[in-house]
Amino acid sequence: MRDLARRYWRTLTRPSAFYSLGFLVVSGFVAGVLFWGGFNTAMELTNTEQFCIGCHEMRDNVYQEIQPTIHFTNRSGVRAKCSDCHVPKDWTHKMARKMQASKEVWGWIFGTINTRDKFVEKRLELAQREWARFKANDSLECRNCHEFASMDFTRQSKRAAEAHATSLQSGARTCIDCHKGIAHRLPDMQKASDVK
Amino acid sequence: MSQEDPKQRRKEEFRTWVFLTVVMAPVLAVMVVGGYGFVVWMLQIIGGPPGG
Numbered sequence: 001m002r003d004l005a006r007r008y009w010r011t012l013t014r015p016s017a018f019y020s021l022g023f024l025v026v027s028g029f030v031a032g033v034l035f036w037g038g039f040n041t042a043m044e045l046t047n048t049e050q051f052c053i054g055c056h057e058m059r060d061n062v063y064q065e066i067q068p069t070i071h072f073t074n075r076s077g078v079r080a081k082c083s084d085c086h087v088p089k090d091w092t093h094k095m096a097r098k099m100q101a102s103k104e105v106w107g108w109i110f111g112t113i114n115t116r117d118k119f120v121e122k123r124l125e126l127a128q129r130e131w132a133r134f135k136a137n138d139s140l141e142c143r144n145c146h147e148f149a150s151m152d153f154t155r156q157s158k159r160a161a162e163a164h165a166t167s168l169q170s171g172a173r174t175c176i177d178c179h180k181g182i183a184h185r186l187p188d189m190q191k192a193s194d195v196k
Numbered sequence: 197m198s199q200e201d202p203k204q205r206r207k208e209e210f211r212t213w214v215f216l217t218v219v220m221a222p223v224l225a226v227m228v229v230g231g232y233g234f235v236v237w238m239l240q241i242i243g244g245p246p247g248g
Contacts, residue, residue: 095233
């Protein structure tokens with residue numbers, strides 16, 4: 001065994017006798033390209049709605065709740081899918097989010113929210129985590145589609161136009177401050193600790 | 197170094213090449229990216245969610 005390891009270590013550290021430098025470099029390059037393509041394809045796959053609702057926790061709760069909302073059903077058929085709002089587009093934060101999903105795998109294995117009751121019980125905590133994230137990044141995932149500069153205040157209700165022209169424009173407030181519970185039902189806000 | 201069988205050497209070089217390209221490089225790459233994501237996550241736990 002030791003002998004085998006030593007032989008392969010030697011093979012690894014000395015120049016190849018049978019494979020040309022050209023072959024080794026080109027094959028490494030090609031394998032790298034294939035890997036990168038595969039990596040991104042896998043990344044895309046985990047961003048699909050099909051993947052998210054592959055678990056009944058998502059399919060039976062949040063996915064049911066979004067369907068009647070305007071972010072899913074509307075006259076023009078333009079709609080948001082899970083990852084549009086819940087996965088950052090920026091590469092670093094996307095990778096961080098994908099690693100955070102390991103916690104969701106953990107929850108799935110141990111059934112943290114595997115019944116409706118458990119989900120309802122836990123949803124305030126889950127929602128507050130997302131609200132804090134939106135608050136900190138100035139509702140970036142909202143703004144990926146909703147552009148302030150293109151908002152026509154004359155086509156908004158008076159109350160909305162007023163709020164957008166003051167608090168939103170000055171940056172005192174961000175989208176999520178007012179627009180909570182628009183894509184999924186609100187948790188029991190009686191228990192909410194940090195609603196600003 | 198003792199004289200070695202070229203056939204044996206060829207076999208070992210081929211196996212090493214396959215191992216490096218198919219197993220080690222992809223696994224290392226995934227570990228590096230995953231580790232980076234994990235570190236960013238831990239920083240977010242300390243410093244709060246990232247600003248926009």
